[in-house]
Amino acid sequence: MELMSIMTAIGMMSGTSLDGVDAAILRTDGLDVVEPGAALHIPYDRDLKIWIRRAIKAALEGRDGAADIGKAAREVTMAHVAAVEALLEKAGIRRIAIDVIGFHGQTILHRPARSPESTGRTWQIGDGRVLAEETKIGVVCDFRSADVAAGGEGAPLAPVYHAALARALGRDHAVGVLNLGGVANVTYAPADGAESGIVAFDCGPGNGLIDEWMELKTGKAMDEDGALARRGRVHTDVLRYMLLNPYLRRRPPKSLDRYDFKLDPVLDLSVADGAATLTAFTAACVRDCEKFLPSPPGEWIVCGGGRRNPALMEALEKALDAPTLVAENVGWRGDDLEAECFAYLAVRSLKKLPLSFPKTTRVPRPMTGGVFHRAPL
Ligand SMILES: Nc1ncnc2c1ncn2[C@@H]1O[C@H](COP(=O)(O)OP(=O)(O)OP(=O)(O)O)[C@@H](O)[C@H]1O
């Protein structure tokens, strides 16, 4: 395949918030050409969320062959088939125009190796072969396993895409990209744009803990517009205790499973104070991650659902020294970035370009990844 050729790809990501499938079209050469097309979000229905939660529980308990996992995987695959069909219709293009689909799958377990002697594992459910058969488009999936098998963290993988977007902004300073999903991850995109200078890691819980707290205390899925956090008081003693979490002191590269941080320290607080304290904790994790970056970024760009939470954004603006913008301020699509990213990574995978680097996932050398399933003839 010619390195400079531009391809049209569909990327799909279903994040740790379990809210559904994000899908986006991207025309890209897998390097600097990045032209986003139509995008959409298809929410998981109630039953599918229940199946996925059961699959996560089974995976955490080591019941790998559980019927719940098989059922969730089949349903996740079909949700992605539906997302492709809906996206083609929305874009008004035929499937023949799509060169490849990048299919992340639903993470149900993420346990990278914790020592050179141990073996790690990352598990995204969903069947790339079935997706290729059903859509009649070639599919790249299983983006993380090769990285973990090589001793890497398997995550985050978005940094090389964040860096390509940051390069296009043409800044003369380093840019920090913060994704606030269920888990939060940061990318340091160096001022010179070099891929070898990208530093990245998961920095803390993102919206995951806040969502879990809301579900537990109110039955709602999120602290909408940060309303509850704004009414509550931050308990600084609890915050200080939470910041002692050993993960926060570990040197990157490092990555998180959505369930690595627990609600225990806030369980005795009122619902509003809990929301306020968890919001402050999330922002403090981002502030604390700056010490692991080569230099303080000249600007932070925030993407992911958490940028819609004004209480969290205010806490971040106070915590960070540099201007803190949301994706849309620089022309990026904050909700679609991860889906675009897996379109970009699928093209890079076909071209055997690296997806991860020693300073993004701790792989020994820049590594490509992904498994390709050809479209049926
Ligand atoms: N209006 C809002 N007010 C508060 N929080 C919001 C709002 N809109 C979205 N969020 C938060 O964003 C979350 C969804 O974010 P996103 O879609 O980026 O997560 P994800 O892609 O599942 O996660 P990850 O990046 O970890 O895979 C919601 O669960 C919620 O916590």
Ligand SMILES: CC(=O)N[C@H]1[C@@H]2OC[C@@H](O2)[C@@H](O)[C@@H]1O[C@H](C)C(=O)O
């Ligand atoms: C194992 C896994 O699915 N991790 C996700 C999750 O969601 C955010 C953060 O945790 C990040 O590490 C990753 O996703 C993004 C797309 C990434 O790989 O960059």
